[in-house]
Amino acid sequence: MHTIAETDADRLTRMLGADMVLTGPDTAPYCRDWFGDAQGAALAVLRPRDTAQVQDCVRAAAALDLGIVPQGGNTGLVLGAMPDSGQVVLSLERMTRIRALDADNFSAVVEAGTILHDLKQAAAARGLFFPLTLGAQGSCRIGGNVSTNAGGVNVLRYGMTRELVLGLEVVLPDGRVLDLLSGLRKDNRGIDLKQLFIGAEGTLGIITAVAVKLTPAPDRVATALVALPRLEDAITLYRRARRECCDLMSAFEFMPPLAFTLAREARPDLTLPMADTHPAYALIEISGSGLVDIDDLMARFLEGVFADGLALDGVVAQSQAQAAALWAVREGMNEGQARRGRHLRSDVSVPLSRLAEFVAEVEAAVTAQLPGCTCVSYGHVGDGNVHLNVLPDHALGPDSVDDQIARAKGILHQVLDRFGGSISAEHGIGRLKKVDFEARLPAPQRALLEAIKQAIDPGRIMNPGCQFDPVAG
Template identity: 70%
Template sequence: MTSKGSRAAIEAPVEDLVQGLVAALGADLVLSGGEVERYCRDWHGDVTTGAVAVLRPRSTEEVSACVRAAAALGLSVVPQGGNTGLVLGATPDAPSAQVVLSLERMTRVRRIDADDFSAVVEAGAILAEFKDRVEDAGMFFPLALGAQGSCRIGGNVSTNAGGINVLRYGMTRELVLGLEVVLPDGSVFDGLSTLRKDNRGIDLKQLFIGAEGTLGVVTAVSVKLMPQPEQVATALIGLKALDDAITLYRRARRDCCDLLSAFEFMPPLAFTLAREAMPDLAMPMDGGYPAYVLMEISGSGLIDIEELMQRFLEGVLADELVVDGVIATSRDQSRKLWLFREGMNEGQARRGPHLRTDVSVPLSRLADFVRDAEAAVLAALPDCICVSYGHVGDGNVHLNVLPPGDLGRADIDARIYRAKTVVNEVVDAYRGSISAEHGIGRLKKADFDKRLPDVQRRLLTAIKAAVDPTLVMNPGCQLNFPSLSGKSA
């Protein structure tokens, strides 16, 4: 990965740049030397880079000062939350010309208003901890991710994070009411409204959601809250084929309506992978079925959620739509069912470097896509293993490819690249997206750029030029902008 910063930053010794940052901001806000490394490594440890320094502000005013100080020294800024992203969006790629701006100190929950069904929280708050605070107030924030114990709210907004509850509550974009953002010139956009209806022209906050820090640093967020689901029913279901998952989902949407909060599909290999990572996991049902669905319905008030789940499963079993199923009888059992879905990711990681995809296709064609894409990969790479799973309700497939573990790294990398090319070609044939929920970052930039229509490129370039003409914010992420101020990102 390479990204050019300004000539001044490239020519100045790192020690002088660090001294300049300390002089402007104070030593407490600046980390340098060996302390920088952990901020310059991606979530899976596949990529380690470097940076001039790591800036750690405690307030919006200090974020503004950090951005101004970096720009004055000719340095660009890579915003970072929990560093749990999967596309290198928060990983610096120009060690002598970039600083990491970590939001990890900005963790305050500024307000929770149960009557307004809203909260205002700073960008560095860890998602799980914020959800706990909201629950203590009798409310519910529905964003749910595998990394929620480490990821931070600002990163969720900047990547427009998805997760398991998208089919009911939408992506992060649908949960955001307002933003506070430090712009590339250090000024502050204060849009922390909690209004549900505000039709005063273009909705500026939407520019920054999913922008991965390329237009500014999100410092605080106002979000929607929901009533706390007092009842949750979770079921693991065995199917005769993945095609039946689509039929089952359509039936679940009809019978369970908007109470359906999660609907995940997994292959039989998921259980093997999960138990490789968590040997104490007990198989929840007998038999090995061609496909599995993990579904959840939830609600509060006068509806009997457990009875609804029981009646639904009785109906689909009687119609022979499913082969087998088990309903969790407690929150603990529900958690154990979800551990198979979460543990399979760790199991894949234990098998070594592999391709991790995050694609989406029309829901009605999900099963066909999985079948065609896996066949294409295995035709090109017969010694690899495909692991396909994801979110049925929004057409999001994680089709991962595991090379043999006994290969050298060069051979593994070659297989990963070939598999990515094959999968993306099938995605294109299905008119899908190469990024459903992870973003573009640096990892998918070339593939994104290759597929970007001219009109969309012109609009994105115009927005970048208007907001960040000197490429202060996260150059190297998402798109190349070589025409702006003589720089190349």
């Protein structure tokens, strides 16, 4: 009698049940990156419904010596959740419960698969606010936000995701549960172990639940778009806004005039709020609740700005719809870049005081060495985060596009290193930036990372190939 040998995928199905395991063509959606530029492969996709089932998945994969790639909404931009053949994806998409929402403690405990928008909506229903705000918030999931230490447009007021986390529940590589789900603001009992897993991109364990901070919902928001004589004036304007609007400023973005062109390419029906011929633009948002008159604060701030000649033009949203229209330019700009095809996407940071100088130097170098390329520089003024993207000349063909992207990245990083900047401000390292990260990794830092990896994941099964390649333990 002839029998067919049992594959690892068969063994996983037998060990975990068909409801929890996807194989074959069903794995395809979990093996593509957010933009569709990269395609991976997975032996199987595991879809647990609770923490106990995550433990079962980890133990089963470990027993078969299979690498585990944790995945939330798969909206990351550095291939951090991209599986390779022979690895399994562990998707948290079924773990979407909001376990608790404590309005008096201004906190919530949510499972890792909870979509960011759903968490924000649940908080809003109780008059509260979860401040993490991302373009992908309708698809990204809170476990991935924590694993990548996501940033977004509200970092200057509320900080990175790391600063919004009170506690974690993590399944370790040996299948044990590390329960650090505390709702305490002050807890000084030694080393804060949860910090090891925030930003680790699933290389040390699988985050299954998160305790997060909430704030009172800002029921008054003022949004303005201001045209500036030059990018350097955005720094001057931010410094003034930081002083006069204090901690009520929740967003301060800068954009080039090309932003309007790109946004219109993605959204042809977009109505421009002002002329698109000014050298630079700043999108400003201040927000608050209670007794603070936000509209009056914005009006008085802008009155002084125009009186002192710091701005060329400006518009203040008079409704939520108008505010959304102003943000549509910022969001549509990203969509427009994607429509132009593959390009260099960067996520770097430099000291805020040198942001304008950095952008000018990189754009000048790219223009001189790659005259067919177009630079698109924008980002978050308040935290020094610049997305300095480069659009290649696609008319020259795919091979030339690859060459232009590689050369543009080299130019960018050469200048960035001189400015003492970071190759990743908010997106993480993943697989996309691993080589560049390792090239800049000091020996003492690498030694500590190696030691932590060896202590927590000696079998090297957690997201192998992500962030850096540890030496054999």
